[in-house]
Amino acid sequence: MVSIFITAFIVGGLICVVGQLLFDVAKLTPAHTLCILVVAGSVLDGLGLYEPLIDFAGAGATIPITSFGNALTHGAMAEAEKHGLIGVVTGMFEVTSSGISSAILFGFIASVIFKSKGKV
Amino acid sequence: MVARGLLTFKTTPSIVATGVTAGPLEKKSQFVDKFDKIYEDERCEAKTNEHGHAKMMEDACMIALSKVDSVPSDADFMLIGDLINQMTPSNFAAATVGIPYIGLFSACATSVSSLLMAALLTETGMSKCAIAGASSQHNAVERQFRYPNEYGAQKPETAQWTVTAAGVAAVTPYKKGFPSIECGTIGCVIDLGMTDPLNMGAAMAPAAADTLTRHLTGHNKDVKDYDVIMTGDLGKTGFELYKKLAGNQGIDVTKNFRDAGKEFYGADPSFLSGASGAGCSAAIFLTEVIDKMRAGDYKRVLLIATGALLSPLSFQQGDTIPCIAHAIELTMK
Numbered sequence: 001m002v003s004i005f006i007t008a009f010i011v012g013g014l015i016c017v018v019g020q021l022l023f024d025v026a027k028l029t030p031a032h033t034l035c036i037l038v039v040a041g042s043v044l045d046g047l048g049l050y051e052p053l054i055d056f057a058g059a060g061a062t063i064p065i066t067s068f069g070n071a072l073t074h075g076a077m078a079e080a081e082k083h084g085l086i087g088v089v090t091g092m093f094e095v096t097s098s099g100i101s102s103a104i105l106f107g108f109i110a111s112v113i114f115k116s117k118g119k120v
Numbered sequence: 121m122v123a124r125g126l127l128t129f130k131t132t133p134s135i136v137a138t139g140v141t142a143g144p145l146e147k148k149s150q151f152v153d154k155f156d157k158i159y160e161d162e163r164c165e166a167k168t169n170e171h172g173h174a175k176m177m178e179d180a181c182m183i184a185l186s187k188v189d190s191v192p193s194d195a196d197f198m199l200i201g202d203l204i205n206q207m208t209p210s211n212f213a214a215a216t217v218g219i220p221y222i223g224l225f226s227a228c229a230t231s232v233s234s235l236l237m238a239a240l241l242t243e244t245g246m247s248k249c250a251i252a253g254a255s256s257q258h259n260a261v262e263r264q265f266r267y268p269n270e271y272g273a274q275k276p277e278t279a280q281w282t283v284t285a286a287g288v289a290a291v292t293p294y295k296k297g298f299p300s301i302e303c304g305t306i307g308c309v310i311d312l313g314m315t316d317p318l319n320m321g322a323a324m325a326p327a328a329a330d331t332l333t334r335h336l337t338g339h340n341k342d343v344k345d346y347d348v349i350m351t352g353d354l355g356k357t358g359f360e361l362y363k364k365l366a367g368n369q370g371i372d373v374t375k376n377f378r379d380a381g382k383e384f385y386g387a388d389p390s391f392l393s394g395a396s397g398a399g400c401s402a403a404i405f406l407t408e409v410i411d412k413m414r415a416g417d418y419k420r421v422l423l424i425a426t427g428a429l430l431s432p433l434s435f436q437q438g439d440t441i442p443c444i445a446h447a448i449e450l451t452m453k
Binding site: 023024027030116117118119 | 145162163258259262267268269270271272273274276281282316390391
């Protein structure tokens with residue numbers, strides 16, 4: 001029970017370390033860093049490596065943005081099996097739709113309630 | 121070498137009044153007590169950041185004029201600028217205030233370029249009272265040049281915090297008892313190939329060092345002639361680089377050097393490399409420095425405002441950041 005927390009913490013933390021290194025060492029912008037992590041998750045799933053990582057680390061692998069890339073590939077491949085090539089297109093947002101819809105919904109709610117400002 | 125870009129004012133126009141307004145976060149500034157007005161709301165109760173930006177500038181103008189018992193109709197010229205595209209906050213402020221207006225853009229160096237232009241108009245005898253100044257508003261500037269405010273992007277240690285403030289001076293023909301403008305140096309654009317908008321201090325430092333050297337040699341002055349040589353908004357990172365560059369030119373940088381951006385928020389590490397923005401140098405030059413001159417602490421000062429002349433588009437297209445620094449010398453006779 002406790003070990004899953006530890007592995008989640010370490011794996012999730014390591015993914016964030018990669019992101020921080022992309023910022024600080026490679027001097028990439030936040031948008032570039034985000035895209036690289038999403039693409040990395042997508043490629044890893046294509047190679048069949050991301051699901052074993054989720055089995056091992058749980059939320060440590062599903063919470064970071066790499067999981068979004070994983071979900072994109074996962075949905076595309078699952079639909080492709082059922083419907084062929086067209087499934088790649090229809091399946092891509094199958095799994096990720098909840099995440100995208102939530103982002104729009106909660107973004108809307110936050111923008112109605114709050115005014116944006118710089119953070120110190 | 122022929123001295124180029126040097127200005128000398130025989131009539132030594134005076135800065136007879138100043139008006140400085142600032143946003144709520146600027147309460148954290150160590151100079152907050154010197155500001156004329158602090159707003160409780162970042163948008164100055166206006167609907168948008170940009171409208172608040174304009175309001176801050178209008179109020180600063182009115183405060184400066186009221187200190188010399190003047191109204192806008194007494195002023196001949198208004199020379200102000202900011203960092204927003206096409207300078208709409210300054211344009212809107214000028215529309216409300218109603219003084220004949222020219223918008224000036226030297227990025228954050230506008231605080232000094234506007235004073236120099238006001239002094240020139242005064243020197244020709246065509247201006248009895250000119251308003252000069254610059255302003256910046258954090259949210260409006262950040263979202264234009266860097267990331268949307270909602271995004272909450274992480275910033276590196278070299279990044280600076282755009283100040284929400286407006287600083288305005290009323291410039292008139294020489295008047296005894298007020299700081300007067302003796303000379304100045306118009307900067308050259310220096311571009312050493314920096315491309316990081318989160319490290320503007322390093323981009324601007326060479327321009328500041330160049331203008332300092334040109335001012336000293338051109339006007340035949342020495343660092344020892346000044347009680348203080350203050351730069352606009354180099355920040356902690358840029359200020360060290362600037363002193364190093366000036367030191368390499370044989371200038372003694374150990375005494376009397378100050379930077380408004382580095383000092384604005386004190387030592388608070390949450391502001392990273394320090395403050396920046398056109399309002400940063402305008403607010404500090406026109407409060408801290410002018411007050412000390414009027415109190416007799418400073419007899420002769422050199423103010424060098426630095427500006428990064430990038431646009432959001434030039435940065436997105438991967439262009440380098442050209443920088444400029446303008447210098448103005450004030451004396452208390």
